[in-house]
Amino acid sequence: MEIEWRKSSKSTETEGNCLEVATYGGEILIRESDYPDVIIRTTSAKLRAFIDGAAEGEFDDLL
Template identity: 60%
Template sequence: MNIQWRKSSYSEQTGNCLELALDDGLVLVRESDEPHVVVRTTRAKLAAFLAGAKAGEFDDLI
């Protein structure tokens, strides 16, 4: 399978960004500058994380 990585339009032009893809029902996450390191998670876990991020739960980290 040819994995199609996607990144946010808010990513830096220098390539420092997170990329996401789908593979066999799992969400894959990697950093563009270290593409060999891939985190696999479920859609439900990613949705819970994104909801927390939208609610500001991680704002102290940036």
Template identity: 55%
Template sequence: MGIVENQWLKSSFSTDSEGNCLELKRVGDSVHLRESDAPDTIVETTPEKLLAFLKGAKAGEFDHLI
């Protein structure tokens, strides 16, 4: 899947009925993150930092938080 510029995306594991949706979108050289139930609160990061986080999540480094 290629980069989708300026379009909010969410995981297929997110559930609308419970409001547990973390959404991301690419804006220029940054990535924006927000929660669907608080769409005005946006966190901005870089693709490199997001990649490092995702690698850690895939490796189970944050499993103790859930």
């Protein structure tokens, strides 16, 4: 089965630095377009918790 990677519409081809996501075998896969062979695997629950935390500003001091 082929993995179908998706990226945000806010990412452009010319930048070459975007995150891509896919689902495969019940997992969420995340990779950087610059390093497509390095893949992070997680669950939808863990990714949702991270996204919710980011939306609430929990990681703002890291940027």
